[in-house]
Amino acid sequence: MEFYQDAPELKNTFHSDPLLKTFLQSALAPEAFKQVSQHLEHLGQRAVTDLLQFSKEAEAQPPVHIPYDPWGRRVDDLKTSNAWKQLEIAAATEGIVATAYERKFGDQSRLYQMALLYLYHPSSAFFSCPLAMTDGAARAIELYGDAGLKQNAFRHLTSKDPAQFWTAGQWMTERTGGSDISGTTTTAEPSNEKLNFGATHLLRGTKWFTSATTSQMAMTLARPTGAVEGSRGLSLFYLELRDEKNTLRNIEIHRLKDKLGTKALPTAELSLKGTPAQLVGGMGDGVKKIASLFNVTRVYNSMCALGQMRRALDLAQSYSRKRKAFGKLLIDHPLHALTLSDLETEFAKCFRLCFFVAGLLGKEECGTASENEKLLLRALTPILKLYTAKKNIAICSEVLECFGGAGYIEDTGIPRLLRDAQVLAIWEGTTNVLSLDMLRAFQKENALPAVLEYLKKSNVDMTEINALLAEIQKKGAEFQEVSARKMAFLIAELVAASLV
Numbered sequence: 001m002e003f004y005q006d007a008p009e010l011k012n013t014f015h016s017d018p019l020l021k022t023f024l025q026s027a028l029a030p031e032a033f034k035q036v037s038q039h040l041e042h043l044g045q046r047a048v049t050d051l052l053q054f055s056k057e058a059e060a061q062p063p064v065h066i067p068y069d070p071w072g073r074r075v076d077d078l079k080t081s082n083a084w085k086q087l088e089i090a091a092a093t094e095g096i097v098a099t100a101y102e103r104k105f106g107d108q109s110r111l112y113q114m115a116l117l118y119l120y121h122p123s124s125a126f127f128s129c130p131l132a133m134t135d136g137a138a139r140a141i142e143l144y145g146d147a148g149l150k151q152n153a154f155r156h157l158t159s160k161d162p163a164q165f166w167t168a169g170q171w172m173t174e175r176t177g178g179s180d181i182s183g184t185t186t187t188a189e190p191s192n193e194k195l196n197f198g199a200t201h202l203l204r205g206t207k208w209f210t211s212a213t214t215s216q217m218a219m220t221l222a223r224p225t226g227a228v229e230g231s232r233g234l235s236l237f238y239l240e241l242r243d244e245k246n247t248l249r250n251i252e253i254h255r256l257k258d259k260l261g262t263k264a265l266p267t268a269e270l271s272l273k274g275t276p277a278q279l280v281g282g283m284g285d286g287v288k289k290i291a292s293l294f295n296v297t298r299v300y301n302s303m304c305a306l307g308q309m310r311r312a313l314d315l316a317q318s319y320s321r322k323r324k325a326f327g328k329l330l331i332d333h334p335l336h337a338l339t340l341s342d343l344e345t346e347f348a349k350c351f352r353l354c355f356f357v358a359g360l361l362g363k364e365e366c367g368t369a370s371e372n373e374k375l376l377l378r379a380l381t382p383i384l385k386l387y388t389a390k391k392n393i394a395i396c397s398e399v400l401e402c403f404g405g406a407g408y409i410e411d412t413g414i415p416r417l418l419r420d421a422q423v424l425a426i427w428e429g430t431t432n433v434l435s436l437d438m439l440r441a442f443q444k445e446n447a448l449p450a451v452l453e454y455l456k457k458s459n460v461d462m463t464e465i466n467a468l469l470a471e472i473q474k475k476g477a478e479f480q481e482v483s484a485r486k487m488a489f490l491i492a493e494l495v496a497a498s499l500v
């Protein structure tokens with residue numbers, strides 16, 4: 001009889017995740033745990049049924065940019081698949097963003113919401129990307145928006161009704177740079193005319209990466225007329241992309257990016273050609289204001305990396321119980337079992353770190369965080385993001401190998417894991433840029449003592465970090481800069497060790 005290999009299988013991703021269950025059980029009050037686990041069980045089932053199917057369909061039907069109508073008029077239509085729209089509907093009804101703002105369980109609501117995201121992301125074809133920016137925009141509006149933005153945009157961003165739900169874009173990167181936004185060339189000219197939705201300025205410039213350009217609104221940086229050069233001269237703006245007739249408001253889409261992964265996600269290059277926009281939180285301090293958005297999107301990034309690691313491992317675990325070599329199942333080969341077990345250990349460290357930082361975020365948002373916890377959150381957010389992104393790439397690469405040749409073959413779906421993992425280390429700040437952001441948190445906000453105090457209390461072995469800090473003290477600023485990455489990974493490992 002001819003041999004055919006059985007494919008790996010996925011089971012309800014909440015049921016099959018003892019770490020998630022036990023963590024939530026210990027973190028939440030019993031009644032909260034009961035309600036949260038019911039919802040997660042439902043979403044865990046969707047993640048391996050309809051959402052999984054939608055994500056496959058959305059990947060197979062990538063978005064298309066239609067610049068002109070048949071008669072030559074510029075239309076810049078973005079066509080996305082029905083499956084992509086279904087993933088948006090699911091995100092709204094499951095409250096992937098809304099749950100964080102309902103705050104039903106007080107400062108623990110972020111744990112609940114991040115657990116939803118963790119289950120949703122691996123079956124979302126990266127619809128989690130617009131959701132990250134949506135949540136970030138909601139937070140920025142909560143902190144800096146006026147009454148109009150809070151009544152209108154905020155309500156849409158945090159709605160559970162798919163007909164009301166909006167997603168947001170976050171447009172920062174220009175051709176001059178994404179890490180260094182000081183060279184932003186987009187200008188904002190004040191307008192005396194009566195513009196729509198409370199707009200105060202007209203924006204002109206080119207944005208080089210705009211993901212989810214199908215969003216209803218975007219947050220962006222621009223330099224108001226007369227503002228100084230460099231990042232100090234930038235202000236934060238809110239804009240609504242389309243008018244009542246669904247026509248873009250003086251925005252020209254040049255093209256969609258041809259990307260390594262995230263194939264279902266429309267990422268465009270576009271120009272703002274006198275686009276109405278509203279100044280958010282007054283003139284100046286744009287970078288500081290948009291940082292409130294990053295704090296959220298970077299934790300999202302980490303949770304998505306975590307969800308993807310879990311998915312990759314679930315597939316590898318299942319395969320190891322179906323595939324035989326040398327007369328026995330892969331899982332019964334000690335070296336293969338050890339490989340998987342090492343990957344599970346790396347995953348567990350990331351899991352603890354992610355939910356620790358999510359807990360701190362929830363506390364900060366609800367005003368229950370101590371000063372030290374706020375500093376920990378500030379320092380650990382870039383560290384968490386860079387650490388989980390790199391671990392995810394390493395885990396997905398190893399999982400590919402766990403499948404042998406099949407892991408390299410497109411229609412098994414395994415190669416996509418690795419392609420998609422790569423982006424999480426780039427957007428929302430590369431590894432080096434985030435390492436330097438951690439240093440900024442130490443230097444400008446004096447967050448290092450809070451981190452060291454936390455580590456000391458946790459009784460982890462601090463020999464290596466103390467030696468590095470002493471060496472930095474001796475050798476000075478340049479050495480500190482080149483050690484930033486090493487220090488970030490070291491702190492991540494130590495905090496993880498304190499939690500596992």
Ligand SMILES: Cc1cc2nc3c(=O)[nH]c(=O)nc-3n(C[C@H](O)[C@H](O)[C@H](O)COP(=O)(O)OP(=O)(O)OC[C@H]3O[C@@H](n4cnc5c(N)ncnc54)[C@H](O)[C@@H]3O)c2cc1C
Pocket residue numbers: 169170171172173176177178179180209210211212259262267423426427428429430431432433436
């Ligand atoms: C699929 C995708 C979607 C995206 N969507 C969006 C979006 O919606 N909105 C948006 O605003 N942006 C988006 N981006 C852009 C992304 O945020 C940037 O690409 C990223 O921030 C890096 O900026 P850059 O590409 O200009 O690289 P650069 O800033 O040119 O960096 C190049 C390299 O230099 C390193 N580097 C830079 N500065 C330093 C330093 N001081 N010290 C050491 N090393 C340094 C970086 O680590 C990197 O390795 C998207 C990117 C991708 C790939």
